[in-house]
Amino acid sequence: MDFLMTEPAYKLLIFLCMIRGTYGELIEYNADTTAVEGQNVSLQCIVGEEHDITIIQLEWIKQQNGNEKNNQMIAVFHPGFPINYFQSGHFLKTVSNSKTGKLQGSILTLYKVTAKNSGNYICEITSYPTGSIKRTAKLQVTEPPASVKMSYPYGFIKEGDDVKITCSASPPPLRYKLGCSKDRIFWLESSNGEFILPRTTRNDSDVYICLPEWDSLVQNQQGLNATMELTVNFLDGIECNTSSPLNISVGEDVAISCIAKASQDLAYKWMRGDTTLSLSDTLSLTSVTSDQSGTYKLTAVFLDNQLQTDMKFSIHVLSKQSEANENTFENGDEPLRQDSLQSYSRCRQFTVFRALQNNESVCEVNVTEPKTQKCPDTRTEKSGYATSI
Numbered sequence: 516m517d518f519l520m521t522e523p524a525y526k527l528l529i530f531l532c533m534i535r536g537t538y539g540e541l542i543e544y545n546a547d548t549t550a551v552e553g554q555n556v557s558l559q560c561i562v563g564e565e566h567d568i569t570i571i572q573l574e575w576i577k578q579q580n581g582n583e584k585n586n587q588m589i590a591v592f593h594p595g596f597p598i599n600y601f602q603s604g605h606f607l608k609t610v611s612n613s614k615t616g617k618l619q620g621s622i623l624t625l626y627k628v629t630a631k632n633s634g635n636y637i638c639e640i641t642s643y644p645t646g647s648i649k650r651t652a653k654l655q656v657t658e659p660p661a662s663v664k665m666s667y668p669y670g671f672i673k674e675g676d677d678v679k680i681t682c683s684a685s686p687p688p689l690r691y692k693l694g695c696s697k698d699r700i701f702w703l704e705s706s707n708g709e710f711i712l713p714r715t716t717r718n719d720s721d722v723y724i725c726l727p728e729w730d731s732l733v734q735n736q737q738g739l740n741a742t743m744e745l746t747v748n749f750l751d752g753i754e755c756n757t758s759s760p761l762n763i764s765v766g767e768d769v770a771i772s773c774i775a776k777a778s779q780d781l782a783y784k785w786m787r788g789d790t791t792l793s794l795s796d797t798l799s800l801t802s803v804t805s806d807q808s809g810t811y812k813l814t815a816v817f818l819d820n821q822l823q824t825d826m827k828f829s830i831h832v833l834s835k836q837s838e839a840n841e842n843t844f845e846n847g848d849e850p851l852r853q854d855s856l857q858s859y860s861r862c863r864q865f866t867v868f869r870a871l872q873n874n875e876s877v878c879e880v881n882v883t884e885p886k887t888q889k890c891p892d893t894r895t896e897k898s899g900y901a902t903s904i
């Protein structure tokens with residue numbers, strides 16, 4: 516019984532092969548075509564130029580799927596008449612020999628195909644002297660594989676920015692959910708896949724996950740997700756291991772080391788005026804002189820220049836106390852010379868204390884500031900008074 520059933524099918528197969536063998540090159544057509552939903556598909560059915568065939572009429576017919584009996588006419592073309600379409604969404608283009616202008620066949624285009632467009636398409640050419648020629652083109656339209664992707668529009672995000680995260684999935688889901696890996700309990704929901712994170716902070720830096728939810732019919736897509744890392748950049752103020760202003764004495768060494776907390780590696784630059792002194796976070800000055808007093812500027816900048824901060828640091832170089840002592844005591848009773856006023860002006864508290872014990876009135880406690888002229892003035896006056904005793 517089984518054998519009897521299969522025998523006619525076997526014969527039919529041989530018959531088809533014979534036709535292919537005989538007319539294989541007669542008509543160029545797309546025997547098997549696969550497409551993804553949404554694509555435009557073109558099926559051609561063209562008589563080879565070497566065959567001297569006169570085409571009288573062209574037809575495209577969709578063979579009904581399954582057990583449906585009737586085929587569906589798509590389009591008919593007869594030279595001298597406009598193309599007659601039976602269905603929309605299709606476009607028929609006739610093809611003629613470029614030299615002779617003789618009709619050679621046609622190309623049927625189906626726009627934005629869906630799974631429903633899958634099936635067999637029969638192209639029928641009525642010709643002389645060959646008669647009726649039929650070819651069947653099989654088209655299979657598959658759903659695009661389910662996919663989900665995430666993006667955010669800004670290349671660089673810093674604290675305070677509003678960040679729009681876009682999640683898109685195919686086929687379109689019922690809704691999108693957005694979560695972050697730090698806090699899986701918290702999910703945001705959106706119907707169109709757009710999520711706004713307002714005024715982001717460094718705490719929003721995280722790996723985000725987008726989870727589309729399809730209806731329950733779409734089984735194998737559940738759990739499909741996309742992840743994306745979001746970095747919210749920040750650059751805090753600069754902090755140093757020494758506070759500004761810094762008082763140091765002539766001849767001393769100093770090293771100031773600073774750091775700024777940031778989301779990326781930083782490039783540091785110490786400058787005074789237009790002169791670059793250091794390209795690291797540390798400024799080292801050895802054996803300072805009084806003309807190194809002044810304002811220094813430290814800049815911290817992202818390697819890609821996206822964020823920058825700077826800080827001013829004042830250094831006061833004070834004259835050595837020994838210098839002041841010498842002038843005070845060794846030259847104590849000598850009339851003051853103009854050039855020694857500078858050193859008196861820098862005398863320090865220690866000097867003052869000892870000088871008072873000797874009843875030599877000199878600088879007061881608050882004369883440590885190097886640039887003020889108050890100390891020498893005072894000293895001059897009081898010194899004059901002391902020597903007159």
Ligand SMILES: *[C@@H]1O[C@H](CO)[C@@H](O)[C@H](O)[C@H]1NC(C)=O
Binds near residue numbers: 555627
């Ligand atoms: C399909 O064809 C239409 C009309 O020519 C065109 O606008 C559209 O971009 C095409 N679609 C694809 C996926 O190529």
Ligand SMILES: *[C@@H]1O[C@H](CO)[C@@H](O)[C@H](O)[C@H]1NC(C)=O
Binds near residue numbers: 716717718
């Ligand atoms: C980040 O979170 C920490 C602890 O949760 C909090 O102390 C800090 O203020 C937050 N920072 C910002 C910029 O929101």
Ligand SMILES: *[C@@H]1O[C@H](CO)[C@@H](O)[C@H](O)[C@H]1NC(C)=O
Binds near residue numbers: 724
């Ligand atoms: C996201 O997808 C991965 C596989 O790609 C899966 O292991 C994970 O469980 C999914 N996450 C969620 C929350 O569904």
Ligand SMILES: *[C@@H]1O[C@H](CO)[C@@H](O)[C@H](O)[C@H]1NC(C)=O
Binds near residue numbers: 756770771772797
């Ligand atoms: C600051 O840091 C520099 C470099 O590390 C160091 O030489 C210096 O002693 C530090 N200064 C203070 C006050 O800690």
Ligand SMILES: *[C@@H]1O[C@H](CO)[C@@H](O)[C@H](O)[C@H]1NC(C)=O
Binds near residue numbers: 872873874
């Ligand atoms: C310093 O002067 C005061 C008065 O101005 C006097 O009483 C005191 O004895 C003097 N001391 C010395 C060490 O000369």
Ligand SMILES: *[C@@H]1O[C@H](CO)[C@@H](O)[C@H](O)[C@H]1NC(C)=O
Binds near residue numbers: 879893
């Ligand atoms: C020293 O400080 C006192 C207050 O502490 C002030 O009255 C006086 O004017 C100051 N003297 C000088 C020379 O700056």
Ligand SMILES: *[C@@H]1O[C@H](CO)[C@@H](O)[C@H](O)[C@H]1NC(C)=O
Binds near residue numbers: 761831885
């Ligand atoms: C540095 O000297 C100035 C006066 O010259 C004084 O006001 C300041 O308090 C001093 N700073 C330190 C850290 O000693």
